[in-house]
Amino acid sequence: MAKAGSKLWQRPASEILRAGPGTLVAELDRNGTPGFSGAKSDGTALLEERGAVLSGLQEMLYANGRSGDSRSVLLVLQGMDTAGKGGMVRHVIGHVDPQGVDHAAFGVPTPEEKRHHFLWRISKRLPRGGQIGVFDRSHYEDVLVVRVHGLVPTPVWQGRYEEINQFERTLVAEGTTLVKVAMFVSLEEQKKRLAERLDRPDKYWKYNPSDVDERALWPAYQEAYQAMLDRTSTEYAPWYVVPCDRKWYSRLAVTELLITALEGLDLSWPPADFDIEHEKGRLADA
Numbered sequence: 001m002a003k004a005g006s007k008l009w010q011r012p013a014s015e016i017l018r019a020g021p022g023t024l025v026a027e028l029d030r031n032g033t034p035g036f037s038g039a040k041s042d043g044t045a046l047l048e049e050r051g052a053v054l055s056g057l058q059e060m061l062y063a064n065g066r067s068g069d070s071r072s073v074l075l076v077l078q079g080m081d082t083a084g085k086g087g088m089v090r091h092v093i094g095h096v097d098p099q100g101v102d103h104a105a106f107g108v109p110t111p112e113e114k115r116h117h118f119l120w121r122i123s124k125r126l127p128r129g130g131q132i133g134v135f136d137r138s139h140y141e142d143v144l145v146v147r148v149h150g151l152v153p154t155p156v157w158q159g160r161y162e163e164i165n166q167f168e169r170t171l172v173a174e175g176t177t178l179v180k181v182a183m184f185v186s187l188e189e190q191k192k193r194l195a196e197r198l199d200r201p202d203k204y205w206k207y208n209p210s211d212v213d214e215r216a217l218w219p220a221y222q223e224a225y226q227a228m229l230d231r232t233s234t235e236y237a238p239w240y241v242v243p244c245d246r247k248w249y250s251r252l253a254v255t256e257l258l259i260t261a262l263e264g265l266d267l268s269w270p271p272a273d274f275d276i277e278h279e280k281g282r283l284a285d286a
C-alpha cells in the first residue's frame, strides 16, 4: 500500500510546491493537484496512511524534546477565508498527539498587541523544543491584510518583509524548521463555501459578513500574496504554494510537507538514560 501510494506522487510535494521566481499567483490553478496523479479516493486513503507516518515522526520529535533536544517544527498556514486552515489543523495535525502540538491562531491584534512591535505576539507563541507549532494566520497578516487595508503607512509594511526574513533566519538558526504554506482557493470556490455557511445552521458560526466585503478586494490580496512569496520565500524558509479547491489534495500535500520536514531532522529514538539490564533485573524482582 505504501509503495502504491508513493507512486501516485510523480515528484515530492516539497519540490513541486516550492515557490520560485516563476510562481505566479494570478496563473495558479487552484483546482489542480500538482505532482499527484491519483483520484480523490486514492488521496483520502493515502492521507490516512501518511498521517500514521507523520504521527510516528512527531512522537520521535517529542521524545527527543523530552531528552533536551531544542529543535522544533513550525507550520505556518496563510490563506484567504474559506481556504481551509481549520480543516487542515483537524485533518492533518489531528493525526498527531495533541500534547506535542503548540497551536496558535492570530486574529485582529488586541489593544495590547497593537502597542507592541508586530512580531511581539508571534515571539510569544513559538514552539518549544520537541513541539510542532501551528500558526493559523501569522506575522504574514502584517504584510497582507495590513497592506491591503493600508492599516499602517506604506514604508512601515514595506520594511516588514526584510524584518520577517531576519526574524525567520534567527528562528531557523536556533533550530526551528519552518513549513510555510500559502493556501490558495479560487474566487468561485470561495463563493460556494461561503454560500454553504449561509445554508447550514452548523456553519453559521463560521460566517462573517465582512468576508463578503473582502471579496471586492480580491485583486489587491492576490498582489499582496505575490509580493509575500517574492520577498519572503528564502532558502532557509521557503514558501509552499498549495492549491486548495480540493481539500483532500491540500491536506495530503501538507501532510507530505510535514513528513519531509521531520525526516530532514534525521531523528532517532533517544537512548535510555538508565542501565537497561539493571532495571530489567529490578523489575523482575519487584
Ligand code: ADP
Pocket: 081, 106, 107, 108, 109, 137, 141, 142, 145, 146, 151
Ligand atoms: P478566522 O477568520 O480565521 O476564523 P478570526 O475571525 O479570529 O479568525 O480573525 C481573523 C481576522 O483577523 C482576519 O480578518 C484577519 O485578516 C485579521 N487579522 C489577523 N492579523 C491581523 C493583523 N495583524 N492586523 C489586522 N488584522 C489582522
